[in-house]
Amino acid sequence: MSKPIVISAALTAAALLTFAPARAQESPERVVVPYRSSGGPRIVHASLMNGGITVKRHDGQDVIVEASAHSGGRPAHSRDGMKRLDLNHGSGLDVEEDNNVIEIKTNAMEEESNLVITVPANTSLKLKCLNGGDILVDGVTGEIDANNLNGKVTLNHVSGNVIAHSLNGSVIVSLDRVDASKPMSFSTLNGDIDVTLPADFRANVKIKADNGDVFSDFEVKPGANPHPVTEPGDAKNGKYKIRFDNSMTGTINGGGPEFTFTTFNGEIRIRKRK
Amino acid sequence: MTCEQIRIGMAEYLAGRMSAGDRAAFLGHVDHCEACAAEVEEFTALWRDLDDLPLPMPSTRMLPRFRAMLHAYERSSRPSNLAMMPSRPWMWGALAASLFVGGLLAGHYLGRNSAANTEIASLKTEVEGMRQMVTLTLLQQQSAGERLRGVTWSNRMERPDSAVENALLTAVNRDPNVNVRLSAVDALQKFTANPAVRRALVDAIPVQDSPLVQIALIDAIVPLGDASAGSMLRQLAADPHANEAVRKRANWGLRKLGVA
Structure with missing residues (x-):
């Protein structure tokens, strides 16, 4: 070693x-x-x-x-003709x-x-x-675990497996390829969750949004509990709007590993990669 | 452990028969060896699929064929017709051989179902044990992704046991990753028939540093209608240091429990 x-x-x-x-x-x-x-x-x-x-x-x-x-807001570099020696x-x-x-x-x-x-x-x-x-990641493949307290988490064009959380910021993730065997999880208290996934990805989804709406252009086949109402007529940008008490489970493309989306005060958007 | 030893130990590892020390050495190697990790992953998937494999049934044509053969044999060996009896020693041999094969087939197909049933039962127990072991092992991994997998593995168990219950409670209280904690709260919902688990979920709320997990815990406890959670929720609702959303949720819980 x-x-x-x-x-x-x-x-x-x-x-x-x-x-x-x-x-x-x-x-x-x-x-x-x-x-x-x-x-x-x-x-x-x-x-x-x-x-x-x-x-x-x-x-x-x-x-x-x-x-x-x-050196946020510190005064100028010289005084009385002397230069400031920057300590570490x-x-x-x-x-x-x-x-x-x-x-x-x-x-x-x-x-x-x-x-x-x-x-x-x-x-x-x-x-x-x-x-x-903020946390910003671009183009990396692997297992990505990102955790922020007050800023955003943005993962662009990543592949593999993602676990992301921000307490007060939004979680914005776009996945090019997913590891088909691993669960993923996205959560925030006060921000939005916006996740873009490959059109053919398979998952069992658990979605919880206490005070916000959920949008997706994937067909989410509802699971046993509770019973959401899909309203194609109420679509925003050609997306289905799914209404429910405050959580739902369902499958996308026939089901697969567990994907969890949790926000308390924000909105959830699950997008299909075009 | 070397890669060779990993390959040899694979079956024992999957069956959960490895000693704690060997398992640690096994996982220690797998953590650092991509090739072995891939192999373990592959075999784990295979092992999992074995559970879903339908038991092959004998073809429906097998029974009529066997009956026809038996019938033909009966006719040929009727004692009233001694002339039909084989007259040469090699024919006796052939007869003995066909009897032997017939007996084997009969034994195989008639005895198969009950044997298969006990086999399935013992396999189920073994798979259940393996799921428990996989859950417990994954929950101790360095990577949050693996621990999250551990939590979701526990959902596959038909009758989760106290070891898994404790591991999930530990995850709720101590896991460094918020998302793993959230999933663990979710997975524990099926243990809430146990009053000790309900108590532990209530006790977890004040030590929890993530407001989101606190809310998940409140949401898990309140629908159980256990009014003993009331005092904790009242404290939380009045705590000026608690997150505003958490205080609101605690008040909501108090109203739901009818103890506001």
């Missing part, structure tokens, strides 16, 4: 400080984690207190982590790798720092944000 490598971004920051004392307002710290061919499948875990996470795909094998700390008010980026599992954290408590992570196409993700930022 390979020994974990720890890359302290503080070193990077120190280097920046030495060679470029007059840093720009937003100075990204950058860490490149090479792929271990002997390791397991690639998994990236990232969690942030303040700020958002963006995950992009590239054709290379490395994982590139960039953190940018906003940076993101406190901390990247750790063990057997292709990459842990990314930032220690900055007060300042907002945004993470941009560039990964190979086949990468599993576990992302967590607390305040002031």
Whole structure:
């Protein structure tokens, strides 16, 4: 078993400080984690207190982590002709790798720092944000677990398996291909859920929307309880409107793994990929 | 464990006969070996499908054919007609052989149903045990997706047992993923005949940090009409730190229970 490598971004920051004392307002710290061919499948875990996470795909094998700390609202860079020496008010980026599992954290408590992570196409993700930022993922295939407290979760053109939650933001997911054997789950308290799925995907769905409507252009065949009323006449954008007490179960394309959609105050839209 | 040992241990793993230590080593390897993980996945699916496999029945033509053969044999071996009896030793041999085959067939087809029934029963128990094991194993995985699968596996069990019940309650209280907790609350609805589970669901509300899960718990408890949940809901409704939606839902629950 390979020994974990720890890359302290503080070193990077120190280097920046030495060679470029007059840093720009937003100075990204950058860490490149090479792929271990002997390791397991690639998994990236990232969690942030303040700020958002963006995950992009590239054709290379490395994982590139960039953190940018906003020196939010701090005064100008010079005073009485002196230049400010920026101490490490940076993101406190901390990247750790063990057997292709990459842990990314930032220690900055007060300042907002945004993470941009560039990964190979086949990468599993576990992302967590607390305040002031959105989670955005584009084009990744794998198991994606995204959890946000106050921001949005947006997953564009992803494939595989998704578990997504935001407490106060919306959950917007578009899946190109789904792992046919695994359940998925999308939930939010105050936001909307908007999920686009391949036309031929199969699932047993559980839908719960206490205070909002549910729309879908899939034919959802209702299960045993409770009895929803489908109103084709009341269609919005050519979609069926499904009315029910506050939850329903049903099947799409004959049934498959369990897909759960839960929102308390928002609306649910389940779209067919065109 | 090596990939070779995984292949050898596969049957034991699927049947749930592996010791805890071996299973840990097995899963430890599978977690890190994509090829073995794929193989385990494939065999698990196969094992699952075995349960749904219809029992093959003998063809309807088999019985008339067998009767015809028996009839022909009876006619040929009537003792009144001694001339029909085989006169050469090789014919005796042939007769013995056909008797033997006839007996085998009769035994096979006549005795089959009852044997098959006990076999099905024991297979069912085994499958049920396997589902329990799969549920419990999946609920302990690192990945939220696997744990979510574990929760949905528990829905396949016909008679969930206390081990699964406890694992699901632990998931409600401790799972780091909100969606897994939500599904676990949902899966526990079929255990609510057990007063201990009802109690545990009520107790889970104040320790829960996700408002969405708190609401799911209230929604699970209130329809049971158990007024003992009242004091907890009253506390929650009055708690200024609780999420506004949760307070509203608690008030709704109190009205539904008629204890507002």
